[in-house]
Amino acid sequence: xxERLSNRIKERRAxxxxxxxxxxxxxxxTRKTVNTVENSVFTPSTILALKLAEALDLNVEQLFWIxx
Amino acid sequence: xxxxxxxxxxxxxxxxxxxxxxxxxILFIAQQVTYFTGSGAxxxxxxxxxxxxxxxxxxxxxxxxxxxxGWIYPRRVRDLAxxxxxxxxxxxxxxxxxxxxxxxxxxxxxxxLFEPMAGREAIHLMMxxxxxxxxxxxxxxxxxxxxxx
Numbered sequence: 001x002x003e004r005l006s007n008r009i010k011e012r013r014a015x016x017x018x019x020x021x022x023x024x025x026x027x028x029x030t031r032k033t034v035n036t037v038e039n040s041v042f043t044p045s046t047i048l049a050l051k052l053a054e055a056l057d058l059n060v061e062q063l064f065w066i067x068x
Numbered sequence: 069x070x071x072x073x074x075x076x077x078x079x080x081x082x083x084x085x086x087x088x089x090x091x092x093x094i095l096f097i098a099q100q101v102t103y104f105t106g107s108g109a110x111x112x113x114x115x116x117x118x119x120x121x122x123x124x125x126x127x128x129x130x131x132x133x134x135x136x137x138g139w140i141y142p143r144r145v146r147d148l149a150x151x152x153x154x155x156x157x158x159x160x161x162x163x164x165x166x167x168x169x170x171x172x173x174x175x176x177x178x179x180x181l182f183e184p185m186a187g188r189e190a191i192h193l194m195m196x197x198x199x200x201x202x203x204x205x206x207x208x209x210x211x212x213x214x215x216x217x
Binding site: 021024025028029030031032033035036037041042044045048 | 075078079082148149151152153154156210212213214
């Protein structure tokens with residue numbers, strides 16, 4: 001069974017009151033990319049994962065995990 | 069951090085591109101259908117114009133696919149619109165297109181055993197399959213990514 005990268009971007013975004021567009025602006029990507037990462041459609045690079053974690057004030061391990 | 073105006077324009081470019089890709093694919097395929105069902109492969113001047121038009125269109129589409137298009141937008145907007153997910157979609161589309169082109173080559177090779185075909189026509193068909201597949205796949209992935217955005 002293929003491994004799937006899950007995340008809590010949506011929940012964390014809501015906690016911080018950020019929209020997808022605002023988060024995208026912070027990390028320097030389009031809203032489309034944030035949307036695909038958030039919905040686990042696209043697996044981000046390490047660089048983008050680190051940028052997202054930093055923008056959402058979490059460790060990357062707190063933001064992303066491999067679905068069992 | 070990016071400029072909000074650039075982000076908006078990159079978003080607009082992404083949406084326009086996602087809408088245009090399938091339409092372009094249909095127009096491209098339709099052009100090839102009229103070429104192969106008509107007398108497009110002849111030696112008249114009009115046939116040469118037809119072939120030149122196809123070649124120019126193919127090159128423009130390939131260039132747009134390879135660079136992300138949107139040449140009228142400033143470079144920073146284009147760079148933003150061609151971010152990580154878009155580059156991954158493009159790579160996936162080229163991968164699909166390569167496999168489709170190879171499959172077309174195998175089919176044409178088999179057909180040629182029974183009915184000889186001109187080299188130019190075979191290349192024309194393989195390019196058409198490859199370009200149309202890349203357009204459709206890239207468009208599909210981009211539209212899916214924008215669906216819930």
